[in-house]
Amino acid sequence: MATQSTKFNPRLEIRKLTGSLYVGLFILCVLVGVVGLATLLISVLVDGLPSLTLNFLTTKSTSRFAEQSGVLSAMAGTAWIMFWTALFTVPVGVGAAVYLEEYAAKNKFTNFIEVNIANLAGVPSIVYGLLGLAVFVQYLSLGRSILAAGLTLSLLVLPIVILASREAIRAVPWSHREAAYGLGATQWEVVRSVVLPAAVPGIATGTILALSRAIGEAAPIVVIAAVVFITFVPATPLDRFTVLPVQIYNWVNRPQPEFQGLAAAGIIVLLVMLLSMNAAAVYIRNRFQKRSEE
Numbered sequence: 001m002a003t004q005s006t007k008f009n010p011r012l013e014i015r016k017l018t019g020s021l022y023v024g025l026f027i028l029c030v031l032v033g034v035v036g037l038a039t040l041l042i043s044v045l046v047d048g049l050p051s052l053t054l055n056f057l058t059t060k061s062t063s064r065f066a067e068q069s070g071v072l073s074a075m076a077g078t079a080w081i082m083f084w085t086a087l088f089t090v091p092v093g094v095g096a097a098v099y100l101e102e103y104a105a106k107n108k109f110t111n112f113i114e115v116n117i118a119n120l121a122g123v124p125s126i127v128y129g130l131l132g133l134a135v136f137v138q139y140l141s142l143g144r145s146i147l148a149a150g151l152t153l154s155l156l157v158l159p160i161v162i163l164a165s166r167e168a169i170r171a172v173p174w175s176h177r178e179a180a181y182g183l184g185a186t187q188w189e190v191v192r193s194v195v196l197p198a199a200v201p202g203i204a205t206g207t208i209l210a211l212s213r214a215i216g217e218a219a220p221i222v223v224i225a226a227v228v229f230i231t232f233v234p235a236t237p238l239d240r241f242t243v244l245p246v247q248i249y250n251w252v253n254r255p256q257p258e259f260q261g262l263a264a265a266g267i268i269v270l271l272v273m274l275l276s277m278n279a280a281a282v283y284i285r286n287r288f289q290k291r292s293e294e
Helices: 002-052 054-060 072-103 108-120 125-139 146-170 173-183 186-217 219-225 243-254 257-293
Strands: none
Touching: 002 257, 054 072, 054 257, 072 108, 072 146, 072 186, 072 243, 072 257, 125 146, 125 219, 146 186, 146 219, 173 186, 173 219, 186 257, 219 243, 243 257
């Protein structure tokens, strides 16, 4: 035993040292990311907070004077886009997930669909923008409108919503379904009354996070809407529009330093909207989890 102990101890020390080195390396990687993110946030706050006024939030944009430019048109366009994106994405995505998990037979056709959904989730967003330009803007003659942009972003986030919803439905214990079937419930009653209520936290979280991705996408919107200044608040789904990422891009390209401050203020508004949506996802998940535990 003593001989084995003396042979084992040097290797144990080496493993401890190696483990400590890897832990230090991982902590360094985390610090690099955190420090970089903190630096960007501090820079944005320092440049943007002076321009973040009530007048900035309630004024339409102009292309000539920074002091007369605001973010109202972009905020309204973003809200419109998110409304139509959610309206098209949620029922289709959740319905597709329910069908694939609860009704579809496991065969080559469904396997083909599942593989394509997973692949579509990784397609670059600019490809969806070109698809939306060809199908919604030109073929369906919707023009460069809010409706065309909403449909395009729906295609972008639909695979993510389907995958998240399927995972949430799959996480519901099969014993819950068996108990409902044992009480004489039909398959649709089981899905409606047992599976979906238990899967709501995961579905809602995945959906809101997918919409959070859509709200920050600039490439598809640039293709659909073009890089233009909108000096009015869109009122109908067929109106021209701009969104926060495009508006920020316009301000960044301006040579005047005042517009750089407006761009930083627009970034702050966009971050607040993103963090609000993420906070809503956490709140919905926790609320429904507590309800299901009760």
